[in-house]
Amino acid sequence: MNKIELLAPAKDFEKAKTAIDYGADAVYLGGKSFSLRTRASNFENEDIKRIVEYAHSRGVKIYVTVNIVFHDEDFDGLKEYLKLLDSYGVDAVIVTSPFVMTLSKSVAPDMEVHVSTQLSSLNSEAISTLKSFGADRVVLGREASMPEIVSICSTSKLPVEVFIHGGMCSNYSGRCVMSNRMTNRDANRGGCAHSCRWKYHVYEGGVLISDPNNPLSMSSKDLRAVEYITDMIYCGVSSLKIEGRMKSEYYIAQVVKTYRKLIDEVYENLSINKDRIEYYNRELFKAENRPSDTGFLSGTADESKSLYGVNGAGVTHDYVGIVKGYDERRGLALIEVKNMFDLGDQLEVFGPAIDNKTFVNRVMFDQEWHLLGEAHKPTETIYVRIPFRVSANDMVRKIHES
Ligand code: SF4
Structure with a gap:
């Protein structure tokens, strides 16, 4: 069977290099245009070309996000950009719009099209439809439970990618306009200000009803999926994705290395025991700066998976x-x-x-x-x-x- 892919994020050339050196099989990144982290990205076109060369010389793939929610004014230069990425040898583009899927396939047929989690794909029927638009892989919505992932993998007509680590949204993966309303920064065109993580005082009829010393947030805990990796390997998930294109080189190194070792151990021993799961969780705590949980993998995300007050984790x-x-x-x-x-x-x-x-x-x-x-x-x-x-x-x- 094909070994599952470990897919890491990168904000710039150095962090992509770190991800590769610490064991990623593939790296995803955004350029200066058409990407949901345009404010975070330091990848000029030349840097994308350089990292493709570095990655390919080590057998690693590079995927580029083209996953904003497009308005009419956003299309200028898109076709040329897709052709340019293809000419660099980029292995896949990660897209949300069905139009961009078909456009990419028509101008760069050899470059794979991966459907972004922004499309909240959570069933096999949606995946079949996306295949007809030219998609080669689908990133599931982060709202899928483990039983749902098993079921989707058993019938999916395309390879499936699943998020295993990092930040979560309080809304369906990024489909949220909280940031637009509060900061005029469009979360779906690369400008999310993380308004869900701010601290709020709650008033009713002009009267403060929340604890004045303990303001509330609406934030979700981060995702950490150590105990589900074995199931994901056995049920046929193709790629395990780490979130965090804004994260530091240290975070990338520690998280990539931990999951690399975990995946390799599962392939070597065919399973891992409880002690090893605890060991890998402890390793991830070394990089963590926010509390984490199993998200929707263990079922509906109830209040135990949210952060109403605390924002920092006990960094070790x-x-x-x-x-x-x-x-x-x-x-x-x-x-x-x-x-x-x-x-x-x-x-x-x-x-x-x-x-x-x-x-x-x-x-x-x-x-x-x-x-x-x-x-x-x-x-x-x-x-x-x-x-x-x-x-x-x-x-x-x-x-x-x-
Ligand atoms: S404000 Fe929060 S919930 Fe909304 S897109 Fe940003 S991170 Fe997601």
Whole structure:
């Protein structure tokens, strides 16, 4: 059987490279036009070309989002853009509009068309119809339960992609105008201001009825699907998608690496036990900045899957630096500081080829070989004594005492 695909997001060239280096089979990204994260994207056309070359040289695929909800004024240059993406060798475009599906197939027949989650496809009949528009794959709506995914996969006429991790909407995947109303930023044309995550005071007839010290949000918890990966593999899902085109390189690295290891373990051992599920969940908590849950996979998302007040999760680790090189003879790593850390901190290194090796930070120097007691200047490059071999692009994080 074909191995399931792990599909990661990227905001710019460096983050796409991180996703690839940490084990993604495919990366999706948006250009400056026609994408739902236009404000987040740093992919100029030339960068898309560069990342396609980098990815293909490593057997990784690149998908480009063209998934805004089109108004008449949005079509200018679309045909040329689709042709350009095809000329770069982009493997697929992710689209919402049936018109764009047919247009893409007519101007770039070899480039696959994947139907965006924005279309909220939640049944096999819809998938059959989308096939007639030229779709090659359908990303299911994030509102599908696991039994529904099993059922859809058993009858679907197209490969199915499922979200497994990251932010959720309080409305049907992005089909929401809250941001439009509150900020004049169109959520469906790349401008969502995450208004559902803001804090609100609730008034009735001019009287405050919510706790004045504890304002409410309407936000959904993030999605985390570790316990469902085995079922998804066995029921025939083709691709597992991580949300987060706005996320940091650290988040991308940790989440991609965790699911990469999990998927490989399932293929190797044919299943994973409860302890391993807990282990992978703990790994994801190292990258998490919002509370998470199983979303609709475990059934209707009730109030336990929403965030009415709290917005931050208990972060267990802080990303503090990235390795630029390692002098094995002296046991010194050259580190670019990302966040503050001090002598005496317990640090952990992880990377594409290294798993969670820890050490206590005993010796640091600046570039002039002055001893340091603290590393408090982000972007500064310093030397840190690390008692085991590390490699360029490994990441260093500080373990919280609790
Ligand atoms: S405001 Fe919230 S629910 Fe609406 S599109 Fe944005 S993230 Fe989704």
